């Protein structure tokens with residue numbers, strides 16, 4: 001099935017698929033990185049958790065009308081996706097203040113954002129993924145103005161759907177990062193992953209952090225937390 005290694009990133013390997021120009025295999029690695037790659041550690045089982053969690057999330061998004069690259073989980077660490085040309089934006093949605101926005105604009109952590117905020121970061125490791133505005137996004141990507149509007153609408157729809165999903169398993173969706181890409185038909189579809197690496201999730205009852213912040217801030221055993229998220233999602237019918 002999988003053929004040549006096309007790209008190796010910090011969290012995944014991307015493979016071509018034999019005889020299928022429009023498909024890719026994403027292979028989830030056990031590496032965790034933070035602070036633009038400065039902090040790095042390997043966690044046994046992480047690739048499996050993120051692959052299975054992301055697959056569950058994309059299946060749920062599909063059931064709720066969100067168009068994405070996701071086809072199917074192939075095994076414990078790999079999934080089949082539609083090949084897209086990634087628009088180099090990290091689209092961040094925030095419901096509650098945490099992370100970089102607290103440092104950037106001085107809002108207090110845990111401030112509620114109503115309506116939710118959508119931010120664009122330019123996906124460029126060498127620059128440390130800077131925050132950009134719409135004019136910058138038009139300059140730096142091939143997305144048209146109406147496509148930026150569409151991307152923001154899709155990001156807010158994903159937020160609505162995932163707030164419901166995570167609420168069902170007692171988790172508050174604090175914030176998350178999405179990537180969008182253009183498929184062979186030219187349509188913009190949700191791509192990449194949605195996992196505890198790319199979302200902030202807080203336990204609704206205890207307020208505990210249940211995401212990559214456990215690694216960023218050395219709060220405990222990251223794999224126990226990721227296993228807990230997968231178990232909660234698997235318990236849903």
Ligand code: ADP
Nearest residue numbers: 009010011012014069081082083084086191192
């Ligand atoms: P990074 O490149 O930030 O280190 P990863 O290790 O997660 O991230 O690598 C996965 C790469 O695959 C990312 O660059 C991501 O943009 C890209 N990608 C995700 N989904 C698709 C897709 N459907 N088609 C093409 N590329 C994709």
Ligand code: UDP
Nearest residue numbers: 092098099100101175176177197198199200
């Ligand atoms: N995020 C991500 N990849 C990045 C940057 C951020 O998945 O390269 C996610 C992060 O996990 C959080 C949200 O996007 O859920 C907002 O992150 P923030 O801007 O607060 O950045 P931080 O400095 O905390 O990484």
